[in-house]
Amino acid sequence: MDCFKQGxxxxxxxxxxxxxxxxTFGLMAVSAGMNWWQAVLISMTNLxxxxxxxxxxxxxxxxxxxxxxxxxxxxxxxxxxMSLALSQKVDKTLNIVYRLIVGVGIxxxxxxxxxxxxxxxxxxxxxxxxxxxYIGWGGGTFAGAVMGAVLPEIVRSALGIAIYGMFLAIIIPxxxxxxCYMKVIAIAVLLSCMFRWVPGLSRVSxxxxxxxxxxxASIVGALVYPIPEEGDYD
Amino acid sequence: MIDLQMCFLYLAVMAGVTYFIRAIxxxxxxxxxxxxxxxxxxxxxxxxxxxAMTFPAILYSTDGLASSVAxxxxxxxxxxxxxxxxxxxxxxxxxxxxxKVVMLLL
Numbered sequence: 400m401d402c403f404k405q406g407x408x409x410x411x412x413x414x415x416x417x418x419x420x421x422x423t424f425g426l427m428a429v430s431a432g433m434n435w436w437q438a439v440l441i442s443m444t445n446l447x448x449x450x451x452x453x454x455x456x457x458x459x460x461x462x463x464x465x466x467x468x469x470x471x472x473x474x475x476x477x478x479x480x481m482s483l484a485l486s487q488k489v490d491k492t493l494n495i496v497y498r499l500i501v502g503v504g505i506x507x508x509x510x511x512x513x514x515x516x517x518x519x520x521x522x523x524x525x526x527x528x529x530x531x532x533y534i535g536w537g538g539g540t541f542a543g544a545v546m547g548a549v550l551p552e553i554v555r556s557a558l559g560i561a562i563y564g565m566f567l568a569i570i571i572p573x574x575x576x577x578x579c580y581m582k583v584i585a586i587a588v589l590l591s592c593m594f595r596w597v598p599g600l601s602r603v604s605x606x607x608x609x610x611x612x613x614x615x616a617s618i619v620g621a622l623v624y625p626i627p628e629e630g631d632y633d
Numbered sequence: 634m635i636d637l638q639m640c641f642l643y644l645a646v647m648a649g650v651t652y653f654i655r656a657i658x659x660x661x662x663x664x665x666x667x668x669x670x671x672x673x674x675x676x677x678x679x680x681x682x683x684x685a686m687t688f689p690a691i692l693y694s695t696d697g698l699a700s701s702v703a704x705x706x707x708x709x710x711x712x713x714x715x716x717x718x719x720x721x722x723x724x725x726x727x728x729x730x731x732x733k734v735v736m737l738l739l
Contacts, residue, residue: 416719437640444648449686454647458635464646471650474686477679478651482659495660502656507679553737556696557704557730563691564708564725566683571712573680583677584684591685612685613678620681621673 400518401492406527413508413528414535416565420448421536423561424455425543430555431459435544442540446506446533450474452562457606470606473613481510490519497522504529507569583620587612695729699736704729 421442428438445451450471457467482505486498493501501522509528513520520528547555574581590612594600603611635643691708695701707728711721 416717419719419722432635433640437635437644441644441647444644445651447651449682450647450651453686454643458640458643464642467643467646468650471647472654473678474682475651475654476675477682478655479658480675482655482657486659498660499656502659503652505655505659553733554730557700557726557733559694559696560691560701560704560708560725560729561722563687563694564704564712564722565718566687567691567705567708567712567725568716568718568721570680570683570687571709572715575713580677580680584680587681587684588688592689595689609682609685613681616681616685617674617677620677621670624673625669626673626676 400516401490401521401523403523403527406524406529407531408527409512410509410528410531413506413512413532416508417532417535418539418542420562420565421539422543422546423558424448424451425540425545426547426550426555426558427452427543428455428540429544429547431455433458433544435541438544439537439541443533443537446504446536447475447478448562448565453606453609457604460604462604462606466604466606469610473610477507478505478510481505481507484514485510488514488516488519489525490521492521492523493525497525501525501529504533506532508532579620579624579626582624583616586619587616590615695733697733697736700729700732703732 424442425435425438428441429435441451441454445454453470453474454467456462457470482502485505489498489501504525509532513525513528516524550558570580570584574584591608594603594608594612691705692698692701695704704725708721708725711724716724
């Protein structure tokens with residue numbers, strides 16, 4: 400299947416979700432002291448929710464570049480796995496150049512839609528699928544950055560929970576379905592709470608906390624509850 | 634305020650790492666990961682990351698414990714019922730906003 404229009408159509412629901420989350424990102428970036436164009440630039444060059452929010456935290460806290468690189472690596476490591484899976488799903492119209500371009504747009508949602516197609520997908524479909532969410536992500540960031548300032552404080556602070564709501568919508572169904580995921584998530588959450596509340600540990604910066612928690616919990620999970628099913632990672 | 638030069642450095646590192654993680658496997662690999670430990674580890678990472686990012690940060694996300702807890706509970710319930718990303722996010726915001734308004738009026 401290789402139809403630009405069909406790709407665009409499949410991309411619209413993804414874009415809607417992106418607008419709301421990127422709106423919060425733009426809003427948070429500007430209230431942290433960034434210009435609107437910096438916020439938009441981050442969104443247009445990264446196109447990733449968890450990574451951008453963590454990156455923003457590190458920028459605000461004045462973390463090191465190593466911390467930034469490591470945290471982005473760990474948080475976005477899942478994309479490597481998705482890219483692997485997606486590389487088996489695309490057809491021959493994606494030569495190396497097109498793969499380098501499409502690589503920009505491999506997000507959780509775009510990956511999920513693309514691999515769920517019955518047939519292999521071509522480059523025109525992939526471009527269509529990526530373009531609308533990309534515009535939504537950048538446009539939402541812009542809107543949040545610009546309009547955030549005129550929103551009343553009470554609305555702004557309430558919107559701060561949006562991204563975490565989205566994260567819960569991703570992890571809770573998975574935890575409900577497979578108890579092994581629930582255990583791994585519980586370990587990560589427990590560690591993360593310890594780093595926040597235990598004196599001394601709370602001095603470790605946020606980027607490293609996420610890395611340590613995620614890697615430790617995932618290693619325990621991989622050792623104690625290795626995943627039996629084929630390709631069960633999405 | 635973030636220094637402009639530092640901002641671009643952060644941005645370059647952030648975007649560079651994120652891009653290469655996506656592009657390199659997509660360009661190079663045609664085979665499948667077969668190592669069971671590695672496969673399991675990679676499968677767990679995204680959920681562990683999101684879990685660690687969400688808690689306890691969600692409790693500090695709305696400038697007020699009551700509104701944050703309310704939003705968290707609503708998000709947990711909606712997510713448990715299998716609602717979509719947008720619904721859960723909006724529901725959490727609405728609950729937090731509602732509590733804030735109530736507390737303002739009290």
